[in-house]
Amino acid sequence: MKREYAEISEISDEEWEPHSESFKPSRVLKINTRSPEPKPKPPPPIESFAYNKDENLEDDDVEEVVGPTAATNNRGRRFIVDDDEEEEEEEEGEEEQEQEHGDFVEALQKCAKISAELKRELYGTTTSAACDRYAEVEASSVRIVTQSDIDDACGDEDSDFQPVLKPYQLVGVNFLLLLYRKGIAGAILADEMGLGKTIQAITYLMLLKHLNNDPGPHLIVCPASVLENWERELKKWCPSFSVLQYHGAGRTAYSRELSSLAKAGLPPPFNVLLVCYSLFERHSVQQKDDRKILKRWRWSCVLMDEAHALKDKNSYRWKNLMSVAWNANQRLMLTGTPLQNDLHELWSLLEFMMPDLFATEDVDLKKLLNGEDRDLIGRMKSILGPFILRRLKSDVMQQLVPKIQRVEYVTMERPQEDAYRVAIEEYRAVSRARIAKLSDADLATIVGVLPQRQISNYFVQFRKIANHPLLVRRIYSDDDVVRFAKKLHPMGAFGFECTLERVIEELKNYSDFSIHQLLRSYGGADTRGILSEEHVMLSAKCRVLSKLLPSLKKGGHRVLIFSQWTSMLDILEWTLDVIGVTYRRLDGSTQVTERQAIVDAFNNDTSIFACLLSTRAGGQGLNLTGADTVVIHDMDFNPQIDRQAEDRCHRIGQTRPVTIYRLVTKGTVDENVYEIAKRKLILDAAVLESGVEVDNEGDTSDKTMGEILSSILMG
Numbered sequence: 109m110k111r112e113y114a115e116i117s118e119i120s121d122e123e124w125e126p127h128s129e130s131f132k133p134s135r136v137l138k139i140n141t142r143s144p145e146p147k148p149k150p151p152p153p154i155e156s157f158a159y160n161k162d163e164n165l166e167d168d169d170v171e172e173v174v175g176p177t178a179a180t181n182n183r184g185r186r187f188i189v190d191d192d193e194e195e196e197e198e199e200e201g202e203e204e205q206e207q208e209h210g211d212f213v214e215a216l217q218k219c220a221k222i223s224a225e226l227k228r229e230l231y232g233t234t235t236s237a238a239c240d241r242y243a244e245v246e247a248s249s250v251r252i253v254t255q256s257d258i259d260d261a262c263g264d265e266d267s268d269f270q271p272v273l274k275p276y277q278l279v280g281v282n283f284l285l286l287l288y289r290k291g292i293a294g295a296i297l298a299d300e301m302g303l304g305k306t307i308q309a310i311t312y313l314m315l316l317k318h319l320n321n322d323p324g325p326h327l328i329v330c331p332a333s334v335l336e337n338w339e340r341e342l343k344k345w346c347p348s349f350s351v352l353q354y355h356g357a358g359r360t361a362y363s364r365e366l367s368s369l370a371k372a373g374l375p376p377p378f379n380v381l382l383v384c385y386s387l388f389e390r391h392s393v394q395q396k397d398d399r400k401i402l403k404r405w406r407w408s409c410v411l412m413d414e415a416h417a418l419k420d421k422n423s424y425r426w427k428n429l430m431s432v433a434w435n436a437n438q439r440l441m442l443t444g445t446p447l448q449n450d451l452h453e454l455w456s457l458l459e460f461m462m463p464d465l466f467a468t469e470d471v472d473l474k475k476l477l478n479g480e481d482r483d484l485i486g487r488m489k490s491i492l493g494p495f496i497l498r499r500l501k502s503d504v505m506q507q508l509v510p511k512i513q514r515v516e517y518v519t520m521e522r523p524q525e526d527a528y529r530v531a532i533e534e535y536r537a538v539s540r541a542r543i544a545k546l547s548d549a550d551l552a553t554i555v556g557v558l559p560q561r562q563i564s565n566y567f568v569q570f571r572k573i574a575n576h577p578l579l580v581r582r583i584y585s586d587d588d589v590v591r592f593a594k595k596l597h598p599m600g601a602f603g604f605e606c607t608l609e610r611v612i613e614e615l616k617n618y619s620d621f622s623i624h625q626l627l628r629s630y631g632g633a634d635t636r637g638i639l640s641e642e643h644v645m646l647s648a649k650c651r652v653l654s655k656l657l658p659s660l661k662k663g664g665h666r667v668l669i670f671s672q673w674t675s676m677l678d679i680l681e682w683t684l685d686v687i688g689v690t691y692r693r694l695d696g697s698t699q700v701t702e703r704q705a706i707v708d709a710f711n712n713d714t715s716i717f718a719c720l721l722s723t724r725a726g727g728q729g730l731n732l733t734g735a736d737t738v739v740i741h742d743m744d745f746n747p748q749i750d751r752q753a754e755d756r757c758h759r760i761g762q763t764r765p766v767t768i769y770r771l772v773t774k775g776t777v778d779e780n781v782y783e784i785a786k787r788k789l790i791l792d793a794a795v796l797e798s799g800v801e802v803d804n805e806g807d808t809s810d811k812t813m814g815e816i817l818s819s820i821l822m823g
């Protein structure tokens with residue numbers, strides 16, 4: 109029952125951004141046509157937790173690892189599990205479902221044993237009535253290192269900086285050291301955003317060198333926006349480490365040297381190599397070469413920041429990174445939001461962390477995790493138990509400022525409402541015509557009638573209008589388009605090689621705002637056709653902002669404004685210009701080298717009132733405590749993405765209460781997106797926090813995009 113799957117990559121920053129212009133499917137799918145590898149031998153009774161190289165998870169540029177095999181090469185770091193129960197043979201012909209549950213139970217049993225062993229080590233007893241979770245362990249009871257060990261390891265005579273960990277951070281570092289010492293090859297540090305995961309991880313690496321004579325090499329993988337921050341924190345917290353940032357100019361300067369060192373079998377000239385996830389996302393020659401270099405070294409710790417980036421085990425990113433990380437001593441994941449949308453995505457993280465334990469080759473995970481199993485949440489909790497450490501701000505930082513959540517329901521005025529209504533009528537007519545052609549179609553739904561791509565496209569159009577009607581074309585008529593094309597074509601606005609007809613076709617797909625921008629860029633002194641400042645206030649959200657922002661400014665507040673769409677950020681720039689406030693902007697197109705400079709400028713210069721950020725590029729890892737207010741202009745289906753964004757300023761270092769404003773346009777799909785996001789947050793709390801149960805009775809609308817559209821178009 110081995111599953112065949114297509115290698116589907118998730119949407120990266122760069123691919124996400126163009127969605128603001130028109131809907132495009134994500135990357136072209138590449139079907140994995142390779143024949144499956146032979147089934148691996150059954151696992152030995154001793155669990156090594158090292159990645160089993162025989163599994164069919166490598167990308168096509170994987171080359172043979174030079175040197176000893178994985179079996180002889182994991183530095184003796186093993187964790188012994190008494191496997192008596194697992195050795196019982198499954199009866200042949202057993203029901204498929206039972207087999208799947210058997211595997212699940214097997215994984216559970218192993219987890220329970222590891223958990224008991226670790227608890228005994230951490231606080232001296234397995235019965236532990238006092239502490240059920242690591243999160244409840246107090247710094248006073250930890251056994252491996254104390255603050256004075258950290259002073260010894262990280263202190264530097266040449267620096268005034270005193271690295272002092274907060275009590276819960278000390279527990280975190282001990283947790284990581286314990287797993288290391290027990291030879292457990294994976295861990296997830298999942299503290300809520302802003303509690304200092306970076307600092308805990310850096311201190312841990314420093315302690316490995318100081319106490320365990322393990323100077324690395326370590327590989328740190330993170331999103332581009334936080335590369336600079338990692339380098340800065342590493343230099344500050346452990347100045348004796350040599351750190352190399354392998355990206356952009358750093359890559360150009362060092363690739364030849366690293367390649368020849370790696371080929372010669374020589375050790376790397378650094379303790380820590382910092383790279384971006386993008387290095388694992390593509391199959392360009394350069395990236396393949398880079399990955400070859402990385403595969404030649406045996407990493408002590410491969411550390412993944414914002415590790416929810418590995419939620420899709422079928423993505424290139426997951427597979428390519430695994431091909432580098434599989435034989436590392438440890439795969440350490442940092443994420444404040446381990447559970448993104450559903451339990452399958454969480455399982456992808458677990459499988460990356462401990463492939464031997466969580467590989468699900470023979471388990472139809474989808475069926476299992478979707479099953480009507482009331483115990484599932486509880487079982488997932490026990491599975492996660494030994495490997496995950498998660499503390500909430502409310503648990504550990506009584507002194508952290510409050511976070512106030514506000515949902516602003518905004519009301520459309522006539523032009524926006526008309527645009528929304530016209531779109532409904534147009535798409536309704538298309539859907540009904542299509543259904544009418546099918547004799548056996550269910551008249552109440554468009555699911556299965558319209559192609560999924562068209563459903564997504566309609567949904568995106570509704571979302572655009574709910575955000576700003578200038579994101580579609582309604583003001584400029586087809587005649588206007590022809591007129592503008594005749595003006596722009598000779599100016600080479602689309603290059604000099606394309607025909608006038610092609611330019612007309614292209615412009616017809618443009619939004620009002622894009623045409624306006626084009627006219628402004630090419631018009632020179634000729635302002636005919638461009639939109640006026642009143643147009644920016646056509647959206648309910650911008651009108652609300654035009655009142656909210658000046659009053660926040662008057663109150664001495666500073667604001668982060670997030671949107672998922674770069675074209676919406678363009679309109680928001682215009683809005684802020686009209687309102688007359690100062691701002692900076694950071695999105696996927698901002699040079700990686702400039703990102704930290706923008707963050708520093710915003711945090712240090714209080715005359716800058718706002719920072720506009722794309723949720724994808726600016727929502728993760730950045731420290732923007734200069735702001736005390738966050739506006740989520742348009743919410744994501746995945747609430748964790750917005751949660752990440754909120755916590756850019758609700759984190760250590762924040763001294764003022766933080767207010768989050770979510771803008772929801774009444775009577776539009778915005779309301780559905782909000783309902784779905786709420787539902788997902790309930791699941792997150794149930795799996796990752798104690799004492800919260802999923803309430804199936806009060807089921808909020810967990811509808812799919814297609815179901816939502818059906819109710820709009822067919823209802």
Ligand SMILES: Nc1ncnc2c1ncn2[C@@H]1O[C@H](COP(=O)(O)OP(=O)(O)OP(=O)(O)O)[C@@H](O)[C@H]1O
Nearest residue numbers: 272273274301302303304305306307444729731760
């Ligand atoms: N013990 C400490 N002493 C001084 N500053 C600290 C300490 N711990 C964390 N900080 C600071 O708090 C801020 C937040 O820390 P950090 O970026 O590590 O959080 P995080 O948990 O990784 O957040 P995210 O999940 O958003 O990436 C940083 O500016 C960091 O320097």
